Amino acid sequence: xxxxxxxxxxxxxxxxxxxxxxxxxxxxxxxxxxxxxxxxxxxxxxxxxxxxxxxxxxxxxxxxxxxxxxxxxxxxxxxxxxxxxxxxxxxxxxxxxxxxxxxxxxxxxxxxxxxxxxxxxxxxxxxxxxxxxxxxxxxxxxxxxxxxxxxxxxxxxxxxxxxxxxxxxxxxxxxxxxxxxxxxxxxxxxxxxxxxxxxxxxxxxxxxxxxxxxxxxxxxxxxxxxxxxxxxxxxxxxxxxxxxxxxxxxxxxxxx
Amino acid sequence: xxxxxxxxxxxxxxxxxxxxxxxxxxxxxxxxxxxxxxxxxxxxxxxxxxxxxxxxxxxxxxxxxxxxxxxxxxxxxxxxxxxxxxxxxxxxxxxxxxxxxxxxxxxxxxxxxxxxxxxxxxxxxxxxxxxxxxxxxxxxxxxxxxxxxxxxxxxxxxxxxxxxxxxxxxxxxxxxxxxxxxxxxxxxxxxxxxxxxxxxxxxxxxxxxxxxxxxxxxxxxxxxxxxxxxxxxxxxxxxxxxxxxxxxxxxxxxxxxxxxxxxxxxxxxxxxxxxxxxxxxx
Numbered sequence: 001x002x003x004x005x006x007x008x009x010x011x012x013x014x015x016x017x018x019x020x021x022x023x024x025x026x027x028x029x030x031x032x033x034x035x036x037x038x039x040x041x042x043x044x045x046x047x048x049x050x051x052x053x054x055x056x057x058x059x060x061x062x063x064x065x066x067x068x069x070x071x072x073x074x075x076x077x078x079x080x081x082x083x084x085x086x087x088x089x090x091x092x093x094x095x096x097x098x099x100x101x102x103x104x105x106x107x108x109x110x111x112x113x114x115x116x117x118x119x120x121x122x123x124x125x126x127x128x129x130x131x132x133x134x135x136x137x138x139x140x141x142x143x144x145x146x147x148x149x150x151x152x153x154x155x156x157x158x159x160x161x162x163x164x165x166x167x168x169x170x171x172x173x174x175x176x177x178x179x180x181x182x183x184x185x186x187x188x189x190x191x192x193x194x195x196x197x198x199x200x201x202x203x204x205x206x207x208x209x210x211x212x213x214x215x216x217x218x219x220x221x222x223x224x225x226x227x228x229x230x231x232x233x234x235x236x237x238x239x240x241x242x243x244x245x246x247x248x249x250x251x252x253x254x255x256x
Numbered sequence: 257x258x259x260x261x262x263x264x265x266x267x268x269x270x271x272x273x274x275x276x277x278x279x280x281x282x283x284x285x286x287x288x289x290x291x292x293x294x295x296x297x298x299x300x301x302x303x304x305x306x307x308x309x310x311x312x313x314x315x316x317x318x319x320x321x322x323x324x325x326x327x328x329x330x331x332x333x334x335x336x337x338x339x340x341x342x343x344x345x346x347x348x349x350x351x352x353x354x355x356x357x358x359x360x361x362x363x364x365x366x367x368x369x370x371x372x373x374x375x376x377x378x379x380x381x382x383x384x385x386x387x388x389x390x391x392x393x394x395x396x397x398x399x400x401x402x403x404x405x406x407x408x409x410x411x412x413x414x415x416x417x418x419x420x421x422x423x424x425x426x427x428x429x430x431x432x433x434x435x436x437x438x439x440x441x442x443x444x445x446x447x448x449x450x451x452x453x454x455x456x457x458x459x460x461x462x463x464x465x466x467x468x469x470x471x472x473x474x475x476x477x478x479x480x481x482x483x484x485x486x487x488x489x490x491x492x493x494x495x496x497x498x499x500x501x502x503x504x505x506x507x508x509x510x511x512x513x514x515x516x517x518x519x520x521x522x523x524x525x526x527x528x529x530x531x532x533x534x535x536x537x538x
Contacts, residue, residue, distance in 0.1 A: 063351045066538050085259065089353040099344040115262050116352035160348065 014199045015039040015062065015168050020071035022057050030069070031057040033223035039168070039199040044190060046210030046217040047203040048248060054223040055203040056096060059170045062201070063093045075168055089117065092161035096173040098153040102146035106132060106156055109145070110163060117164040124163070131159035136185070150177045158189070169193060169200045175209055187213065211244045221252040260358045267366035272335050276328050277374040283324050284378025287316060289385065309390070314398060314486050317382060321406045325371065326442050326479045329410040330434045332367045333417030338430045341421040356534050364414060364527050371410035375403045398489045405485035408519040412478030413437075415526025422533035441479045449473045464507065471508040478522045484510050 015038065022032040032054040039045045049055050060066045062073050064080050064087065072079060078086035100109060107128055114124025132138045135155040140148070148156065154177050161169065171190070175183050190213055193200055204210055210217050217229045229237070229247075237247045267273065337360070340346040350356055379399045387393035416437060421430050440448065449470060453459045459466040471487070474480035488505045505511070 064355075065347050065350050067535065084355045085353045088351060091351065093351045095347070098348070100348055101340070101345050112266065113349075113352055115266070116259055116354055157348075 014041055014076065015201060016072075016074040017058070017062065018072040018074075020058065020061060020073060021069045022054075022061055022066065023069045030223050032061070032220075035071075035220070035223070035225045037218055037225060037228070039201050041167075041199055042194055042197040043216070044194050044200045044202055044214045046214030047201055047220065048205065048207060048210055048217055049220040050205065050252070050254075053220045055220055056172055057223075058220070059093070059172045059201065059203060063091055063170055064088055089164070090167045092164075092166040092169045094154070094157045094161050094169075094171045094174045096176060097150075098157035100145045100153065100156065100160075102144065104145055105143070106137060106141055106145065106159075110160060113160055113163055119164075127163060128159070131162055132156075135159045136181070151179055151182055154178055155182060155185075158186070167198055169198055171200065171202045173203055173205070175204060175206060207244045207248060211238065217244075219248060219251055227251050259352075259354045260362045263354065263359060264362035264366045264369075267336055267363045268369060270336070272332065273366060273370040276332050277370050277377070279328060280324060280371070280374030281378050281381065283320055284317075284381050287320050287378075287382055287385075290316075310394065310398065311486075313382075313386060313394065314402065314489070317379070317402060318482050318486050321375070321402070321409075321482060322479055323442060325375075325406045325410045325482075326413045326438055328374075329367070329371060329413035330417055330438055332370065333414040334421075334431060334434055336367055337363045338417050338421035338434070339427055341418075342425065342427045342430055356538065357531055360418065360531055360534060361527070364411075364418060367414045368407065368411045371414070372403070372407050375406050375410075379403055401485050401489040402482065404519070405482035408481050408522050409478045412481075412522040412526055415523070415530060416478075419526050419530040419533065422530050422537070441477050445477055445480060467508050471510055475509075475514070475518045481518065481522060484518075485515060488512070488515055 017035055017037045020032050020035040021030050023030045035054070035058060037045070047055050047058070057066070061068050062075070062080060064084050067081060073087075074080070075087040076090045078090075080087045104112075107125060110128035110131070111121055111124040114121075114127065119127065129138070129141075132141060135158050137152065137155055137159065140152065145153065145156065154174065158174070171186075174186055178186065187209075190200060190202060194215075202210065202214060207217075211234055214234075215231055217234060218225055219227045219229070234244065237244055337346075340349075346359065349359060379394075379402060383393045383399060417430065417434050420433050420437075424430055424433065452473070453466055453469050454461070457469060459469055471484060474484050487508070488510045
């Protein structure tokens with residue numbers, strides 16, 4: 001068991017995706033096709049694409065939920081497939097549609113998750129309470145998760161992702177389903193995590209959010225990474241009233 | 257490994273697993289009560305335990321476990337793993353510092369352990385009931401054989417539900433298929449095998465060929481694995497007209513080797529197949 005406070009022993013803390021291919025069936029195109037992307041420490045990489053482009057598949061492969069068909073994913077130098085336990089000890093994941101044991105109360109689940117990081121019940125409770133307060137759920141700790149709204153589940157998911165204070169984060173359409181206060185909280189959180197040197201992959205199809213938050217924006221279309229825009233390029237696109245959205249559609253070849 | 261043990265302990269301590277054990281023990285207490293309670297004659301001098309009496313008691317226990325263990329194993333497998341797997345709840349656990357294999361096997365072993373403890377305690381309760389009625393209790397070897405047999409059945413059905421949850425996408429499908437398996441393998445198995453033997457294989461009831469075929473069909477159904485173990489342990493056929501007469505189990509293909517081989521296969525194959533499915537298709 002990896003003690004959460006002693007997290008990583010790897011020299012290169014970051015997310016490295018090398019030549020990732022994921023096929024769900026032998027027939028048809030790959031959901032993710034030869035994707036290579038690195039997210040450095042203290043960097044927010046926006047991950048943009050249409051629905052079904054391969055954003056969620058990439059994130060699910062990075063978090064160990066699905067296995068890559070081929071390619072390598074390293075988290076802080078640990079392979080997600082062959083060194084899953086080490087890799088997952090420094091990963092926080094917020095899914096697009098959070099799904100938790102409906103009959104559990106938030107603190108019960110946080111204590112359960114904490115056990116995987118070597119946290120005892122008291123440590124998990126203290127840390128969990130801090131996170132539930134930060135995410136605005138401290139008044140709802142006696143409710144079962146089945147009584148939480150989708151936005152509350154997403155807030156809880158944010159709290160659960162930060163339980164072990166990981167070095168790497170995968171936010172999958174995290175802003176969807178949040179109220180304006182929640183959206184503002186996530187914006188602040190992502191910026192704060194960046195300032196603390198965390199590597200963040202932020203998936204969204206809301207390009208306005210990415211253009212303000214991200215250091216780079218990776219555009220994925222039909223499973224392929226078609227362009228990675230750095231900050232200079234993003235600024236250049238937006239110069240003279242230009243819109244990132246127009247650039248996005250021109251890159252993926254769609255005339256909407 | 258520590259996270260494997262952590263997950264196993266947590267599963268084992270869950271309310272459902274404890275309730276499952278209590279149900280097995282309560283059912284066996286009813287059996288013991290049936291054997292020794294007010295309904296049964298109370299001799300002044302305790303009768304000695306005969307071979308035939310042992311066979312009858314083992315058949316009663318077998319009949320109870322034959323129904324009880326598959327239904328509890330299926331329910332446990334569904335609640336502990338199948339439901340979480342198909343509704344996506346397991347994903348929030350998989351992203352923690354653990355592996356799919358650790359989650360799958362830790363939950364499997366916790367469920368199997370609960371079946372084992374339930375069987376062990378219930379057998380001891382029945383033995384105590386028998387000992388209060390007869391001069392002696394049940395032979396230890398037979399009790400261990402029955403526990404092992406139904407541990408195999410329980411593990412097989414838990415493994416089958418785990419496997420189903422990797423083959424179909426929805427909770428309803430897993431539950432529906434699990435209930436279908438229960439109906440086919442437990443409730444209607446006697447009828448199905450009888451029709452197969454009579455109509456398809458043209459075998460006559462009471463013949464050695466019929467008995468052999470029935471044993472083979474019992475080997476391909478984990479619920480009836482216990483029947484073959486009892487046949488081996490008591491040397492008395494469980495099937496129809498043979499009941500109560502001493503026969504040679506080896507003549508029907510029931511040997512220690514065949515029982516161990518089939519038992520290991522039923523315990524291991526469903527859960528290993530579930531693991532292989534998780535590795536290949538996730």
